[in-house]
Amino acid sequence: MSESTEEPGPSEPSLDEQIAAYQREFRDLDPQVEQVVSALGRLNRRMNVAYGRQVAALGISNAEWEVLKTLVLSGSPYRLGPGELAKRLGLTPAAMTHRIDRMAGEGLVTRDRDENNRVRVIVELTDEGRTKWLEAMRMASDFEEDLLQDLSGDERGVLGELLVRLLRRVEHAQPDAGGRLTDLD
Amino acid sequence: MSESTEEPGPSEPSLDEQIAAYQREFRDLDPQVEQVVSALGRLNRRMNVAYGRQVAALGISNAEWEVLKTLVLSGSPYRLGPGELAKRLGLTPAAMTHRIDRMAGEGLVTRDRDENNRVRVIVELTDEGRTKWLEAMRMASDFEEDLLQDLSGDERGVLGELLVRLLRRVEHAQPDAGGRLTDLD
DNA sequence: CCTTCTAAGTTTAGTGCTAAAGTCTTCGAG
DNA sequence: CTCGAAGACTTTAGCACTAAACTTAGAAGG
Structure with a gap:
């Protein structure tokens, strides 16, 4: 996979700054949606870097x-x-x-x-x-x-359930030519 | 980025099957934690494929x-x-x-x-x-x-807030030699 | 049988990445 | 000044991936 070992730089804007900047440049943006999507993206990037470091210690x-x-x-x-x-x-x-x-x-x-x-x-x-x-x-x-x-048992359950619902939406629907999600079933 | 355009195959196990399989192979596994982590990973993969298709339509x-x-x-x-x-x-x-x-x-x-x-x-x-x-x-x-x-306004808010808390945990902490998270501040 | 078709992998050519070495400006110390 | 060191890219070598051409075993039809 050979992911860059470097973290995204310290000068990267914080999540809140990023959302604020997008709103300045693009009026039609729902901040709540953007928060979820941006947090998901960043979280995954960091996690992959972390996994990469860990397994590298095992030589793979x-x-x-x-x-x-x-x-x-x-x-x-x-x-x-x-x-x-x-x-x-x-x-x-x-x-x-x-x-x-x-x-x-x-x-x-x-x-x-x-x-x-x-x-x-x-x-x-x-x-x-x-x-x-x-x-x-x-x-x-x-x-x-x-x-x-930092999450309680209840919070973990809620988070898991919400993520599974999003996942179902992407797995059972594919963007059509225009890029909208449409149900396949 | 040149990500494979293919979706993960239809024979890929469902999320529930995957968690069940891991539990058979690895006793010390918290299914709640695994649900969150696995859903995060899959969700991100699917979203990246979707983004890739969309921007490809613009020629980038x-x-x-x-x-x-x-x-x-x-x-x-x-x-x-x-x-x-x-x-x-x-x-x-x-x-x-x-x-x-x-x-x-x-x-x-x-x-x-x-x-x-x-x-x-x-x-x-x-x-x-x-x-x-x-x-x-x-x-x-x-x-x-x-x-x-499919998510209500409240649910979007809760999801965003939980993700931000996870993100803070990865951004302010880095795994040490043994791979555990330790606070940097 | 013998030909053609199909499925499963492999090979080849070309792209985009990392790591490490190289180049060229600028800055600081004598 | 001028020499050395540092900083900011760029270049080179090598690796991992995609797309597309190729190879070969088995299946289908005459």
Whole structure:
């Protein structure tokens, strides 16, 4: 994934300054909507930087961690084809080929032809890969717990529920030619 | 930015399935925390894909749009140095040099030496760049309004406030060697 | 069988990024 | 002055990604 290790600079405007600046330049802006959207964007950027630092301490990249997570999520015996992995990670098959090359070289996964259908390739997590995943997962869940530390149990529930509702809206709707969201169902 | 245009595949597990799978593999996992974090991550991915499609319709990339936004946010006369832009966008100066090359070639910005200090370079938004920004901004704010359409005014306020609290936690704290968050102030 | 089609991966060419080395102005100390 | 050091980009080398062309195994039809 190779994200820049640098934080956004100290001269970056605060969230409130940013919203105020947008309102000066663009009248038709709902500050409440902008607050939600801008906070979401910034939060995610910071979190990705933080995850990147953590897994780097284990000697793997954020990109490799994504692959480990996907394989573990698929459940035992932790096998998926390159095409399926690519789809789930939002990559092209070509990128997947190279990523698997590297990870196989590092011993995190194996790559073998399917005996029953020799066009297919099977990528399988090694024990070492599974161990790396577990170590990364421990660090990540500590980090996430700390991140939410200031929120009460109720607040966490409310936040989760609201986010899930937004997610449903994006997952079940796609912008049409004009860019508006329209239901697909 | 050149993000993959593909959505994560249809075979990707649902959020609930994903959380259940993690719990099977990793006992020490707070499902409430995981729901918040996973929803945040997915939401952001989908939103970036959507933004990318929208600005592509205007003939610019997500990366170029980020630069336009940063210049507009700096306020009239919409000028910043490459180094400052790089810091705010979380890029290396080298990447900024190339991005400015492209955008200057497309007429979105100009690049000139500062007369008072000939080491410095000034990147300034052109009228065409400002127009592109405005067009993109209109599409983005329509999209964002649609995204939040299912939430009441109160719910939007609560969501914004909770996200801002999380953001404060990441912005004012950085993971130490072990990866825990510790206050910097 | 033998041809054609399709699906799954891989390879190639080109883009955009990072890290590190290089260039050119300006500033400060002798 | 002038030499050295610092600051602000730019350049170079190398990596990871996308798009598109290519390869090969299995499926479908005559």
